[in-house]
Amino acid sequence: MRNPQLNGHGELQHLLSLDGLPKSVLTAILDTAEPFTEVAEREVKKLPLLRGKSVFNVFFENSTRTRTTFEIAAKRLSADVINLNVATSSTKKGETLLDTVDNLCAMQADMFVVRHESSGAPYLIADHLHNTARHHIHVVNAGDGRHAHPTQGLLDMFTIRHYKKEFHNLVVAIVGDVLHSRVARSQIAALTTLGVPEVRVIAPKTLLPTDVERMGVRVFHDMQAGLKDVDVVMMLRLQNERMNGALLPSPQEFFKVWGLTAEKLAEARADAIVMHPGPMNRGVEIDSAVADGGQAVILPQVTFGIAVRMAVMSMLAGS
Amino acid sequence: MRNPQLNGHGELQHLLSLDGLPKSVLTAILDTAEPFTEVAEREVKKLPLLRGKSVFNVFFENSTRTRTTFEIAAKRLSADVINLNVATSSTKKGETLLDTVDNLCAMQADMFVVRHESSGAPYLIADHLHNTARHHIHVVNAGDGRHAHPTQGLLDMFTIRHYKKEFHNLVVAIVGDVLHSRVARSQIAALTTLGVPEVRVIAPKTLLPTDVERMGVRVFHDMQAGLKDVDVVMMLRLQNERMNGALLPSPQEFFKVWGLTAEKLAEARADAIVMHPGPMNRGVEIDSAVADGGQAVILPQVTFGIAVRMAVMSMLAGS
Amino acid sequence: MRNPQLNGHGELQHLLSLDGLPKSVLTAILDTAEPFTEVAEREVKKLPLLRGKSVFNVFFENSTRTRTTFEIAAKRLSADVINLNVATSSTKKGETLLDTVDNLCAMQADMFVVRHESSGAPYLIADHLHNTARHHIHVVNAGDGRHAHPTQGLLDMFTIRHYKKEFHNLVVAIVGDVLHSRVARSQIAALTTLGVPEVRVIAPKTLLPTDVERMGVRVFHDMQAGLKDVDVVMMLRLQNERMNGALLPSPQEFFKVWGLTAEKLAEARADAIVMHPGPMNRGVEIDSAVADGGQAVILPQVTFGIAVRMAVMSMLAGS
Numbered sequence: 001m002r003n004p005q006l007n008g009h010g011e012l013q014h015l016l017s018l019d020g021l022p023k024s025v026l027t028a029i030l031d032t033a034e035p036f037t038e039v040a041e042r043e044v045k046k047l048p049l050l051r052g053k054s055v056f057n058v059f060f061e062n063s064t065r066t067r068t069t070f071e072i073a074a075k076r077l078s079a080d081v082i083n084l085n086v087a088t089s090s091t092k093k094g095e096t097l098l099d100t101v102d103n104l105c106a107m108q109a110d111m112f113v114v115r116h117e118s119s120g121a122p123y124l125i126a127d128h129l130h131n132t133a134r135h136h137i138h139v140v141n142a143g144d145g146r147h148a149h150p151t152q153g154l155l156d157m158f159t160i161r162h163y164k165k166e167f168h169n170l171v172v173a174i175v176g177d178v179l180h181s182r183v184a185r186s187q188i189a190a191l192t193t194l195g196v197p198e199v200r201v202i203a204p205k206t207l208l209p210t211d212v213e214r215m216g217v218r219v220f221h222d223m224q225a226g227l228k229d230v231d232v233v234m235m236l237r238l239q240n241e242r243m244n245g246a247l248l249p250s251p252q253e254f255f256k257v258w259g260l261t262a263e264k265l266a267e268a269r270a271d272a273i274v275m276h277p278g279p280m281n282r283g284v285e286i287d288s289a290v291a292d293g294g295q296a297v298i299l300p301q302v303t304f305g306i307a308v309r310m311a312v313m314s315m316l317a318g319s
Numbered sequence: 320m321r322n323p324q325l326n327g328h329g330e331l332q333h334l335l336s337l338d339g340l341p342k343s344v345l346t347a348i349l350d351t352a353e354p355f356t357e358v359a360e361r362e363v364k365k366l367p368l369l370r371g372k373s374v375f376n377v378f379f380e381n382s383t384r385t386r387t388t389f390e391i392a393a394k395r396l397s398a399d400v401i402n403l404n405v406a407t408s409s410t411k412k413g414e415t416l417l418d419t420v421d422n423l424c425a426m427q428a429d430m431f432v433v434r435h436e437s438s439g440a441p442y443l444i445a446d447h448l449h450n451t452a453r454h455h456i457h458v459v460n461a462g463d464g465r466h467a468h469p470t471q472g473l474l475d476m477f478t479i480r481h482y483k484k485e486f487h488n489l490v491v492a493i494v495g496d497v498l499h500s501r502v503a504r505s506q507i508a509a510l511t512t513l514g515v516p517e518v519r520v521i522a523p524k525t526l527l528p529t530d531v532e533r534m535g536v537r538v539f540h541d542m543q544a545g546l547k548d549v550d551v552v553m554m555l556r557l558q559n560e561r562m563n564g565a566l567l568p569s570p571q572e573f574f575k576v577w578g579l580t581a582e583k584l585a586e587a588r589a590d591a592i593v594m595h596p597g598p599m600n601r602g603v604e605i606d607s608a609v610a611d612g613g614q615a616v617i618l619p620q621v622t623f624g625i626a627v628r629m630a631v632m633s634m635l636a637g638s
Numbered sequence: 639m640r641n642p643q644l645n646g647h648g649e650l651q652h653l654l655s656l657d658g659l660p661k662s663v664l665t666a667i668l669d670t671a672e673p674f675t676e677v678a679e680r681e682v683k684k685l686p687l688l689r690g691k692s693v694f695n696v697f698f699e700n701s702t703r704t705r706t707t708f709e710i711a712a713k714r715l716s717a718d719v720i721n722l723n724v725a726t727s728s729t730k731k732g733e734t735l736l737d738t739v740d741n742l743c744a745m746q747a748d749m750f751v752v753r754h755e756s757s758g759a760p761y762l763i764a765d766h767l768h769n770t771a772r773h774h775i776h777v778v779n780a781g782d783g784r785h786a787h788p789t790q791g792l793l794d795m796f797t798i799r800h801y802k803k804e805f806h807n808l809v810v811a812i813v814g815d816v817l818h819s820r821v822a823r824s825q826i827a828a829l830t831t832l833g834v835p836e837v838r839v840i841a842p843k844t845l846l847p848t849d850v851e852r853m854g855v856r857v858f859h860d861m862q863a864g865l866k867d868v869d870v871v872m873m874l875r876l877q878n879e880r881m882n883g884a885l886l887p888s889p890q891e892f893f894k895v896w897g898l899t900a901e902k903l904a905e906a907r908a909d910a911i912v913m914h915p916g917p918m919n920r921g922v923e924i925d926s927a928v929a930d931g932g933q934a935v936i937l938p939q940v941t942f943g944i945a946v947r948m949a950v951m952s953m954l955a956g957s
Contacts, residue, residue: 040746043957044690046718052363054391065741068720072692072745075718080365080394082387099599103384106621107391108359280737302744319362371682373710399684399713401706418918422703425940426710427678638681 004126007135012315014126014139017148019189026193030158033304033311039076040306047310049318050079053110057083058100059142060116065279066142069151069302070113073309077318079110097121098128105129110317111138119145138316140309146182151312152277153186155305157194159297160232162304163273167191173200173226173268174217176236176258176285177207183277184236188215202226204258206248223258227267235260235276238285251284261287265295273297323445326454331634333445333458336467338508345512349477352623352630358395359625366629368637369398372429376402377419378461379435384598385461388470388621389432392628396637398429416440417447424448429636430457438464457635459628465501470631471596472505474624476513478616479551481623482592486510492519492545492587493536495555495577495604496526502596503555507534521545523577525567542577546586554579554595557604570603580606584614592616642764645773650953652764652777655786657827664831668796671942671949677714678944685948687956688717691748695721696738697780698754703917704780707789707940708751711947715956717748735759736766743767748955749776757783776954778947784820789950790915791824793943795832797935798870800942801911805829811838811864811906812855814874814896814923815845821915822874826853840864842896844886861896865905873898873914876923889922899925903933911935 003020007013012025039045055074057067067083074081086100104112114122122141129137143149164170172191178184178201191199192215201212202220212219220226227233238254248254265274274286274296282288290296322339326332331344358364374393376386386402393400405419423431433441441460448456462468483489491510497503497520510518511534520531521539531538539545546552557573567573584593593605593615601607609615641658645651650663677683693712695705705721712719724738742750752760760779767775781787802808810829816822816839829837839850840858850857858864865871876892886892903912912924912934920926928934 042690045692045746046690052361052365052395054364054394064722064724068722068742069745071720072718075692075720076690080391082390082394084383084387086383096601099597099601102618103597103621104387106618107388107625108364108622278737278741282734282737299740299744302741303746306745371680371684371714373683373713399710401709401713403702403706405702415920418916418920421937422916422940423706425937426707426944427683427941 004123004130012312013135014122015150015312015316016122016126016139016141017189018150018153018186018193019148021193023193023195026154026157026190029154029308029311029315030161032315033158033307036307036310037304039310040303045076046078047076048078049314050074050077050110051319053079053317054108055079055081055111055113055313056104056109057081057113057142058086058104058115059084060086060114060121061143063115063143066115069305070140070142070309073306073313076306077310077313079313097124101125101128105134105137109137111140111313113140113142114144115142116144119147121145140312140316143182146180146185148186149182150186151305151309152183153190154312155301155308156187156234156275156277157190158304158308159275159301160273162300163297164231167194167196170196170231171198171200171229172196172232172234173202173220173230174234174236175202175223175226175260177238178203178212178236179207179209180239181236187234188217192216200226200230223264224267227264230268231272233260233265233268233272233274235274235286237277237279238281251281255284255287259283259285259287260290262289262293265290275301278302323442323449331631332454333441334469334631334635335441335445335458335460336508337469337472337505337512338467340512342512342514345473345476345509348473348627348630348634349480351634352477352626355626355629356623358629359622364395365397366395367397368633369393369396369429370638372398372636373427374398374400374430374432374632375423375428376400376432376461377405377423377434378403379405379433379440380462382434382462385434388624389459389461389628392625392632395625396629396632398632416443420444420447424453424456428456430459430632432459432461433463434461435463438466440464459631459635462501465499465504467505468501469505470624470628471502472509473631474620474627475506475553475594475596476509477623477627478594478620479592481619482616483550486513486515489515489550490517490519490548491515491551491553492521492539492549493553493555494521494542494545494579496557497522497531497555498526498528499558500555506553507536511535519545519549542579542583543586546583549587550591552579552584552587552591552593554593554605556596556598557600570600574603574606578602578604578606579609581608581612584609594620597621642761642768650950651773652760653788653950653954654760654764654777654779655827656788656791656824656831657786659831661831661833664792664795664828667792667946667949667953668799670953671796671945674945674948675942677948678941683714684716685714686716687952688712688715688748689957691717691955692746693717693719693749693751693951694742694747695719695751695780696724696742696753697722698724698752698759699781701753701781704753707943708778708780708947711944711951714944715948715951717951735762739763739766743772743775747775749778749951751778751780752782753780754782757785759783778950778954781820784818784823786824787820788824789943789947790821791828792950793939793946794825794872794913794915795828796942796946797913797939798911800938801935802869805832805834808834808869809836809838809867810834810870810872811840811858811868812872812874813840813861813864813898815876816841816850816874817845817847818877819874825872826855830854838864838868861902862905865902868906869910871898871903871906871910871912873912873924875915875917876919889919893922893925897921897923897925898928900927900931903928913939916940
């Protein structure tokens with residue numbers, strides 16, 4: 001079966017999911033991102049790699065934060081960026097997703113950054129581009145339903161490599177609402193591919209997918225046990241809309257059992273790093289003392305996220 | 320009477336309507352657009368013609384699709400583009416349309432791309448600029464009420480000329496909701512000016528203006544008869560809000576009688592082209608087999624639309 | 639006590655309020671703005687002073703007009719501009735203001751242009767940047783609650799200096815809803831600092847702060863008396879939401895007593911200029927004959943506003 005993410009030469013054609021990307025490609029993206037972290041330190045944060053290219057941020061679901069990171073990355077590469085909030089636009093007029101895509105292709109798009117509430121929408125678009133032989137147009141998944149959020153997963157890997165140098169000797173724990181998290185799936189896929197020997201998930205049973213063990217992870221339903229001697233703690237965001245629902249007690253009760261406090265973090269290795277994809281619910285999934293503490297690398301994650309997105313964009317469409 | 324669209328030398332000063340533009344100006348725009356179709360094929364899709372110029376997309380009515388085409392065209396010409404969704408802004412605060420315009424002029428605008436729900440609003444603005452002697456500021460009508468949508472009409476003419484080379488030997492049919500269409504009026508004006516000997520409109524009586532015959536068109540109330548031997552079929556979009564109303568039966572019934580199917584299209588010449596301004600209602604005014612078929616030039620219309628808008632903008636404000 | 643607006647060398651670090659800025663800094667901003675008024679007259683309205691810098695328009699409160707002026711100013715300085723309408727974004731997800739700021743800092747922002755409905759929010763951000771030693775990131779207050787709107791105050795000062803050359807011999811009257819106006823406070827602070835010997839406020843008692851006399855102004859409750867022999871009339875905007883409320887009669891009655899008409903303006907000096915921050919309520923706080931008359935400098939205010947914002951931005955972050 002054709003891998004829609006790679007072209008005939010095994011190079012990145014689209015970024016849809018970290019699941020299915022070989023280690024060599026993941027590593028190439030991380031390596032490409034390295035020098036981009038220095039661009040941000042310069043007086044003029046600008047490279048001409050995407051000059052004259054048209055990048056469309058096609059957001060079928062609103063996400064200012066994610067859209068902003070892609071917009072900055074594209075502008076620092078000198079691309080022309082067009083933001084489309086499609087929810088308020090053509091789909092209302094009854095146009096199909098692929099008609100919208102066809103129209104934007106006809107406007108000579110070079111890249112689509114796609115956010116969609118339905119899992120698989122970016123795949124559908126990539127397939128359509130393939131079937132219509134538009135091999136010069138690239139898709140980046142900026143989050144699709146519960147499925148994937150690959151640039152988040154990549155920036156997480158970049159962060160881990162930055163602080164821990166190697167993957168082969170790590171114990172990594174992912175904590176929280178794995179069931180509803182597109183971030184978690186991308187993370188597990190990438191950690192496994194990059195050779196992390198032990199990936200743990202720590203969550204209440206109600207917030208785990210039924211097939212979680214098949215993902216190659218160790219499951220814990222207890223924070224103290226799960227965090228024991230880990231090198232990396234990756235917190236997940238608890239969606240507001242989940243709280244007080246059937247699956248969960250109140251935010252206060254959740255915090256008591258599953259919130260990351262300094263006390264619980266003490267179970268981890270002394271040099272363990274704490275990550276969070278943001279935005280944080282302080283006092284729900286994470287205590288402020290930890291979020292602002294010396295082990296947190298939450299803001300560096302954001303910084304590395306720009307570099308990683310620049311890397312992906314330049315690998316896909318750079319001249 | 321002064322033609323507000325032309326300056327003292329007969330050159331384009333504003334683009335408000337194709338009605339009232341002489342053939343020489345229409346042809347000049349189409350000729351200017353030709354090389355811009357090649358810019359889009361380049362590695363760096365960028366020309367410096369509007370560098371340092373400020374283009375304001377002033378949309379009093381939301382239209383992401385149209386706004387996007389102008390934004391891309393302006394950015395490819397290196398302009399600074401400012402998007403203003405005025406519906407949510409000053410007019411709410413009680414400011415008049417002309418006060419808003421005066422303010423944007425005072426910010427040293429070079430061009431206004433105006434979308435307004437009221438017919439004539441772009442004329443009002445152009446008149447105001449004339450009366451206040453701001454001859455260096457230009458207006459492009461991006462759709463005003465039921466009146467005009469001239470860049471759509473121009474891209475249609477560009478498309479017809481691209482595929483048919485000449486206008487003087489064509490039979491062109493416009494099909495659908497002529498009554499509510501600002502596109503149809505622009506099309507009829509341009510086709511007539513450019514010398515198309517026979518322009519037909521095909522529509523139910525309820526979707527035709529009462530004075531339609533005075534526009535110099537042949538009226539048909541039957542698809543088969545109207546499409547007979549035509550060279551160009553220009554479909555109109557059926558507004559969702561019209562359906563199921565007093566003027567129309569259900570979408571299904573409309574499609575049965577007025578929808579363009581392969582069977583009906585067989586009445587046209589074998590080399591007839593099918594156009595649609597988008598977004599399409601598949602299964603209402605057009606069948607998918609036709610929309611995606613070999614005679615459809617609907618996506619090239621979009622591509623030519625960028626080139627035509629670049630042409631208009633560079634003729635108005637290019638250095 | 640540390641002045642958060644100045645760095646250790648007494649140079650502008652943030653622009654938060656005109657209150658607390660020394661005369662030398664105010665004058666330096668106005669002087670810096672002078673040549674920028676000429677940029678706008680050029681064929682290519684573009685300077686490279688902020689090239690490669692990332693300016694974030696962070697608007698927690700919607701204001702298309704103000705956002706547009708900053709966006710134009712930043713683009714004319716060649717900055718990358720990112721518009722963030724935060725009301726519809728992260729704060730909804732429960733993220734705190736400072737977490738939002740931390741995230742944007744981590745994206746290597748160089749400048750925040752902040753609009754917030756709460757007085758003091760830009761100060762809070764500036765303090766946070768100071769406490770976290772991010773001295774390379776600058777804050778411009780684009781309006782906070784009822785507190786301040788310093789670039790509006792600066793463009794007013796620029797306008798007065800442009801037409802009156804000196805401040806030391808002027809009588810200036812501020813007319814209208816001082817109570818709810820963030821503009822008025824900035825104006826009074828700047829006029830006083832720049833040496834205007836007599837600043838008057840003219841308003842009904844219900845629209846004055848209780849401590850107004852402590853601001854060093856002369857209070858008038860009568861238009862004729864208050865406008866007598868003034869050099870500058872600075873009208874304030876009457877917020878729509880104030881009208882017909884407990885504090886005010888109908889717009890018609892307000893206009894009769896407090897609206898600026900030619901008749902009332904005749905009390906001022908013959909060469910007095912009339913200013914308004916916009917958007918105007920014609921027939922409420924100002925008569926159209928005055929707004930469009932020879933003494934009004936309302937549109938030049940807008941033009942100078944771009945130059946002043948370019949000056950502030952280039953002083954803060956220019957290379």
